[in-house]
Amino acid sequence: MVDLIRLDCFIELFWHYFEKWFDTDFFLCESCVDDFQIKWAGINLLDEQFLSTSLDSFYSGSHLVDVYSFSEFKGFVEEITCPYCGSSLKSNSYIWPYILTIDLGEFSEEINDIAEIAKKTPFMLLSHPFAEKIYELIKEISKETSELIFDFNLYRCRKLAETGSLYSCDELGAVPDNKATEGRFNHTGYGFLYVATTEDVSCSEVRSNEKYPVCMAEINFLKPLKILDLTDLEGCKLDNELYKTLICSSLIYNTPKSREWDRPEYVFTRFLADCALCAGFQGIKYRSRYGRKGGDNFVIFKDKTDINFQWKSIYEIERIYLKE
Known part of the structure; x- marks a missing residue:
């Protein structure tokens, strides 16, 4: 028979020590963590505190071990x-403690609405009030954003052709408009420049088989650019709940279910890029889906209304080499 008094004390002590250990009263369990990581992909990518711990370790490391036997712990x-x-x-399972910095429920309905519009009538996206709020938010962020000085190099790679020959500078630069297919932030026919901050992230983004080398370009940006930062979970200048929800949700990091022409998962991010370009940004910084490799991505826009636009004024390729 369960000792209800000891059980009540256990529950109270569990939460006391849990909050003391992790500075939060929120966690995910094995039953829901996969679903959470899909819905809130940005949290998993942007926040290094999103780590697991075993309940058994929590028990043995806390003062619960001084009050309750392990058999009691397993039951309670x-x-x-x-x-x-x-x-x-379950005592032998894992949990993911997390300090929530956003209200998970505040915009959840709107996020679902946007996903449905993207599938059904993508050109109607701006008709939704949530999309209008995002456009206004990006304009506000633009007012507070200075140009970024690129005092570091970036990387872009391609799988080697069957000949094994290195590509030319033209072949490793921005994709020409007539060869550009729909990407995360670009429309078909819009050849934007996608680069990564590390070689490893660049390789991962092209899904290269690691057994074989790739052709890598080391790229130097020639001037500062105004960049919309979608990685700044803690230091957003506006400390805006909508911004934090946006970069934490799956809207930015949806993975297409296929590589066919229909990619509704990219509708919102292309809309976001249009908002950024309209607000005066020249590119976007975003976390790679392979962010655990320790790097980010940049996409640099091409303004097709600017007849004087030239990529050679934006960047130069310093070297091309084989990356094992």
């Missing part, structure tokens, strides 16, 4: 429920 911990999905815990 099943009365603790996950604050995100409500599932009961």
Whole structure:
């Protein structure tokens, strides 16, 4: 028979030590963490504190071990429920403590609406109030954003052709408009420049088989550019809830379900790029889906209304080499 008094004390002590350890009363459990990482992909990519810990380790490392036997812990911990999905815990399972910096529910309905519009009627995206709010937000961020000085090099790579020969500068630069297919931030026929801050991220982005080398270009930007930063979870100048929700949600990091022509997952990010370009930005900084490799991506826009636009005024390729 369960000792209800000891159980009540256990629940109270569990949360006391949990909050003391992790400075939060929120966590995810094994039942919901995969779903959370899909819906809130930005959190997993942007925040290094999103790490797991085992419940057994939490028990042995806290003062719970001084009050309750391990057999009691195994029984009592099943009365603790996950604050995100409500599932009961198991002693030999893992949890993901997390300090929430956003209200997960505030814009969840709007995010779902945007995803549905992207599938059904993508050109109607701006008719939704949430999209209008984002456009206004980007204009506000633009007012507070200075040009970024690129005092570091960036990387771009391509899989080697069957001949194994290195590509030319033209072949490793921005994709020509007539060869540009729909990307995360560019429309078909819009040849933007995608680059990464590290070689590893650049390789991962082209899904290169690591057994084989790629042709890598080391790129130097020739002038400062005004960049919309979608990686700044903690230091956003506006400290805006909408901005934080935007960069934490899956809207930015959706992965297309296929490599065919229809990619509704890219509708919103292309809309976002249009908003940024209209607001005066020249590019976007965003976390790579392979961000655990320690790097970010940049996409640099081409303004097709500027008849004087030339890529050679934006960047130069310093060297081309084989990357194992």
